[in-house]
Amino acid sequence: MASDFNSLDFLKFGENKASEIIAFFLDPNESHGQGDLYLNLFLVELGIDFRYDKFTDVISVVEKNTDDRRRIDIFVKSKSHKTLFGIENKIYVSTADQLNQINDYLEFLDKQAIDHDFTLFYLAPRGKTVSTLSFNEDLLNQKYSADCLKFITYEDDMIPLIHEFGLRTENNRVQAFLFDFERKLQKLYMGNSEINETQIVRDFICESSANLETSFAITNNIGAVKSELLRNFDQQMKEISAELNIQLDADPYRFTLEKLKNFKVGVSFEDGGVFYGIVRTAQVLEKKRLLEIEMLFLYNLESSKWWPIYIWGFKDIESNFSFWQAIIDGSIKKQIKEFILVLLNSSYSLKEV
Numbered sequence: 001m002a003s004d005f006n007s008l009d010f011l012k013f014g015e016n017k018a019s020e021i022i023a024f025f026l027d028p029n030e031s032h033g034q035g036d037l038y039l040n041l042f043l044v045e046l047g048i049d050f051r052y053d054k055f056t057d058v059i060s061v062v063e064k065n066t067d068d069r070r071r072i073d074i075f076v077k078s079k080s081h082k083t084l085f086g087i088e089n090k091i092y093v094s095t096a097d098q099l100n101q102i103n104d105y106l107e108f109l110d111k112q113a114i115d116h117d118f119t120l121f122y123l124a125p126r127g128k129t130v131s132t133l134s135f136n137e138d139l140l141n142q143k144y145s146a147d148c149l150k151f152i153t154y155e156d157d158m159i160p161l162i163h164e165f166g167l168r169t170e171n172n173r174v175q176a177f178l179f180d181f182e183r184k185l186q187k188l189y190m191g192n193s194e195i196n197e198t199q200i201v202r203d204f205i206c207e208s209s210a211n212l213e214t215s216f217a218i219t220n221n222i223g224a225v226k227s228e229l230l231r232n233f234d235q236q237m238k239e240i241s242a243e244l245n246i247q248l249d250a251d252p253y254r255f256t257l258e259k260l261k262n263f264k265v266g267v268s269f270e271d272g273g274v275f276y277g278i279v280r281t282a283q284v285l286e287k288k289r290l291l292e293i294e295m296l297f298l299y300n301l302e303s304s305k306w307w308p309i310y311i312w313g314f315k316d317i318e319s320n321f322s323f324w325q326a327i328i329d330g331s332i333k334k335q336i337k338e339f340i341l342v343l344l345n346s347s348y349s350l351k352e353v
Helices: 015-026 039-046 101-112 137-143 153-169 172-190 195-205 209-244 322-329 331-345
Strands: 059-066 071-078 086-088 116-123 151-152 246-247 253-256 263-270 275-282 310-314
Touching: 015 039, 015 059, 015 071, 015 172, 039 153, 059 151, 071 101, 086 101, 116 153, 137 263, 151 209, 195 209, 195 246, 209 246, 209 253, 209 322, 209 331, 263 331, 275 331, 310 322, 310 331, 322 331
Parallel strands: 086 116, 116 151
Antiparallel strands: 059 071, 071 086, 246 253, 253 263, 263 275, 275 310
């Protein structure tokens, strides 16, 4: 009964919300009422030395400001022993790392700790690797110990931890929330929306050694496959730019059209999906419907403050193969190119808007 119900479906679930939930349960002083149960499970499972004398010594902060005006997603510190750890949380494979981001976080945490007694966790989906523009491995080896930076994944580390949190929880309401959080993450990363379907897959894998070997081979390579397909997608966006003779700015993708004075055509990876449409530039903050432009399209259009017109290409791309197939067959490129062509071939101009 109601097996598909999840309380987290009522929230706008993204990177910040996931960080808030994790930080909440790592804080022994929060209203979950389970003390340091979750913090201890986290420390033991991930093998770090984080010492404190009592609950009130522990501080858990979301979006901790650094000296370089950056923000660490989760920051946990012991006031009594000056030990600490941070978590850089990337919930999507497509989320880009910022220039020198990890280097700056390591330097900030080192300043806050004593004798390099800190750990930075890079939490991401399986297959996402930290960019070399964000992280200098030689610098890490020269200045810090190997334990100062740990790479963990949602599939292998966080989801099993959340499950263990739920099993050890004595309060029914808190336990129900944790299991909802676990199922939300499972659906995001594993497509686990149907329990029966998952069981069928498990039975197939365990049916023979060959099936098991093949399954591991696929699992170990799916992240690399996604990364390669994202590079193909990047190339497709460049091809649109060349074919239509329009300027493209990458990361994020923004196409410049002469008739769009204060707007650009954008492609964005957000909220677990990919969408494209017309995006405002910084000069135009007023939210205004572009009704004349909307009439050019037969799609189900959506609108927001920065995107007066946008169309969802695909949602839940981490667990849904459709987006990745659309890169392979070129259909996502075709959709975006056709959208731009409609604007280029129309008589309407946004120069005066």
